[in-house]
Amino acid sequence: MDQAIGLRKKGNNEIQVDRIVTTAISALQKPVRVISVSSGKGGVGKSNIVINLSVALDRLGHRALIMDADLGLANIDILLGLTPKYNMSHVLNGQKRLEEVLVDGPGRVKIMPASSGVQELTRLTDDQKLLFLELLDGLETDIDVLLIDTGAGISDTVLYFNLAAHERIIVVTPEPTSLTDAYALIKVLYSKHSERHFRILVNMAADESMGKFVFAKLSKVADHFLDGLSLDYLGTIPHDKSVTRSVLQQRALLEAFPETPASKAFMQIAKTICRTRPNVNQGTIQFFWKRLLNV
Numbered sequence: 001m002d003q004a005i006g007l008r009k010k011g012n013n014e015i016q017v018d019r020i021v022t023t024a025i026s027a028l029q030k031p032v033r034v035i036s037v038s039s040g041k042g043g044v045g046k047s048n049i050v051i052n053l054s055v056a057l058d059r060l061g062h063r064a065l066i067m068d069a070d071l072g073l074a075n076i077d078i079l080l081g082l083t084p085k086y087n088m089s090h091v092l093n094g095q096k097r098l099e100e101v102l103v104d105g106p107g108r109v110k111i112m113p114a115s116s117g118v119q120e121l122t123r124l125t126d127d128q129k130l131l132f133l134e135l136l137d138g139l140e141t142d143i144d145v146l147l148i149d150t151g152a153g154i155s156d157t158v159l160y161f162n163l164a165a166h167e168r169i170i171v172v173t174p175e176p177t178s179l180t181d182a183y184a185l186i187k188v189l190y191s192k193h194s195e196r197h198f199r200i201l202v203n204m205a206a207d208e209s210m211g212k213f214v215f216a217k218l219s220k221v222a223d224h225f226l227d228g229l230s231l232d233y234l235g236t237i238p239h240d241k242s243v244t245r246s247v248l249q250q251r252a253l254l255e256a257f258p259e260t261p262a263s264k265a266f267m268q269i270a271k272t273i274c275r276t277r278p279n280v281n282q283g284t285i286q287f288f289w290k291r292l293l294n295v
């Protein structure tokens with residue numbers, strides 16, 4: 001009898017081991033979609049967009065990891081009322097493994113908190129880069145999308161993340177300065193780094209038709225001056241007081257006010273992202289880091 005139970009247990013264990021091995025192999029080979037979210041001008045809603053798109057993608061069955069690569073004041077952790085103990089600098093110092101600095105966000109969303117370490121990433125020696133890549137082992141399990149909040153402007157760090165990502169979302173608002181600054185960012189990425197594909201997300205527009213009008217204005221200027229550039233309209237998020245209310249509550253909009261117009265727009269845009277995959281080679285997360293670190 002005991003022996004029979006023993007055999008049955010062994011059988012179950014073997015099946016489990018098989019499952020774990022198969023899952024691990026498929027996780028390792030699973031391509032991760034890396035999307036950067038940037039803007040020319042600050043304060044256009046990038047961090048809120050990264051948070052809520054991640055939650056929306058998670059609800060659609062795509063597990064998201066947010067990388068907070070912005071060193072500005074309105075960090076992802078503050079917007080979500082989180083107080084991370086560790087950040088990227090602890091990983092770079094060798095004090096923590098990458099998995100140990102990740103923080104749980106809304107739903108199944110994970111967050112890699114910001115630190116000055118993000119800037120250091122671009123200045124590592126080759127040996128440090130390799131060491132860092134080793135530290136990344138084990139991270140890629142069960143992540144489908146990596147969304148990077150790059151911060152605003154055209155600093156080296158912003159450009160770096162835009163070049164390493166598979167897809168680039170540029171956030172604009174109807175304000176003329178937001179458009180001219182977005183154009184400046186696109187122009188640098190296009191003319192100095194030959195980047196040709198950008199997806200434009202209009203935030204804080206009165207409605208969708210205003211969003212499309214803003215997109216048309218930007219693409220008209222870009223078409224005029226930049227040959228071979230492709231700007232895709234990703235969608236519009238309306239100006240909605242519930243966004244500010246969710247910021248005050250330090251909660252993701254989609255969790256605090258799921259039925260408001262802005263929440264519905266986020267779900268719609270996440271669906272568009274899932275439906276439309278650009279024709280690029282998507283590597284694993286390690287591949288992204290290698291590109292980022294230029295190893």
Ligand SMILES: Nc1ncnc2c1ncn2[C@@H]1O[C@H](COP(=O)(O)OP(=O)(O)OP(=O)(O)O)[C@@H](O)[C@H]1O
Binds near residue numbers: 043049247
């Ligand atoms: N759709 C919206 N409707 C109304 N208010 C919004 C909307 N999107 C963003 N906001 C407001 O704009 C503020 C700035 O948003 P957020 O911090 O996400 O911008 P950001 O681009 O990340 O800024 P920074 O460049 O400083 O990092 C938010 O606190 C919020 O109050």
Ligand SMILES: [Mg+2]
Binds near residue numbers: 046072074149151
């Ligand atoms: Mg921000």
